[in-house]
Amino acid sequence: MTLRTFVAGAAGLALLASLTACSPETPAAEQTLPRTPTEACLGVAQESSSMWVTTDDGTFDVGLIGEGDVTAILVHQLNENSCGWFPFATNLAEEGVRVMLLSLCGYGETECTGGSLTGTGADAVLAAADWARQNGAERVVVAGASIGGTTAMIAATHDADTGLLDGVADLSSPLVADGSDIRRGAPSITIPTFLAVGRGDSVVSVSEMHEVADALASTEVTLLDQGSGHGWEMLNGPGDASDQTVGDQLTAFIVG
Numbered sequence: 001m002t003l004r005t006f007v008a009g010a011a012g013l014a015l016l017a018s019l020t021a022c023s024p025e026t027p028a029a030e031q032t033l034p035r036t037p038t039e040a041c042l043g044v045a046q047e048s049s050s051m052w053v054t055t056d057d058g059t060f061d062v063g064l065i066g067e068g069d070v071t072a073i074l075v076h077q078l079n080e081n082s083c084g085w086f087p088f089a090t091n092l093a094e095e096g097v098r099v100m101l102l103s104l105c106g107y108g109e110t111e112c113t114g115g116s117l118t119g120t121g122a123d124a125v126l127a128a129a130d131w132a133r134q135n136g137a138e139r140v141v142v143a144g145a146s147i148g149g150t151t152a153m154i155a156a157t158h159d160a161d162t163g164l165l166d167g168v169a170d171l172s173s174p175l176v177a178d179g180s181d182i183r184r185g186a187p188s189i190t191i192p193t194f195l196a197v198g199r200g201d202s203v204v205s206v207s208e209m210h211e212v213a214d215a216l217a218s219t220e221v222t223l224l225d226q227g228s229g230h231g232w233e234m235l236n237g238p239g240d241a242s243d244q245t246v247g248d249q250l251t252a253f254i255v256g
Contacts, residue, residue: 058112066093075148116178145231149173
């Protein structure tokens with residue numbers, strides 16, 4: 001993965017000049033910023049901004065909400081867009097977290113030239129994490145729901161060479177996508193890992209998620225297996241800790 005360009009706009013991103021200087025040329029597609037999450041997710045009032053993150057295989061639409069020295073990169077589900085993360089992202093922002101809502105290839109205003117959905121998305125996750133580090137993040141965590149969880153886990157396997165991520169969270173991802181099996185990559189993941197799966201999930205079973213947990217090299221693994229629903233549907237449901245939802249526990253994991 002080679003990071004080419006960052007172009008950011010709107011509230012709180014005063015480092016635009018230095019960021020665009022990362023590349024001698026700014027692609028024409030980046031002259032106009034993508035819609036902000038506030039504009040894209042109708043009916044919400046949260047202040048937000050947007051930016052492009054460009055890798056070798058795509059120009060990725062990234063929405064930004066909040067400010068803080070912790071950054072959460074949130075990756076959406078298949079056949080859904082980043083708006084599904086918006087309520088959770090708003091709560092994170094209230095906790096002093098900067099949220100980056102990453103749109104995968106074919107979603108939002110992201111445009112890709114090649115590569116698999118999850119593999120190209122994983123490169124974009126690490127590019128977004130690099131941007132976050134350059135812009136003051138002391139802690140960076142990626143969290144994905146469904147196919148976004150697969151993408152997050154693949155990014156975590158690649159992170160062994162970059163050290164950009166401090167944690168990875170996977171909400172009921174398919175174990176196999178685009179020819180990659182996250183169980184094979186799990187032994188490469190050493191960072192703290194948060195896994196959640198609902199009983200009766202038709203995409204991944206509780207026993208399969210336990211296989212992933214057992215294969216991880218990380219010494220800090222949280223596995224919630226009492227949830228209901230799939231992906232971000234679990235966020236408001238019961239976690240394994242008393243009086244806490246899955247969303248509460250995921251927030252605590254991200255904040256650190």
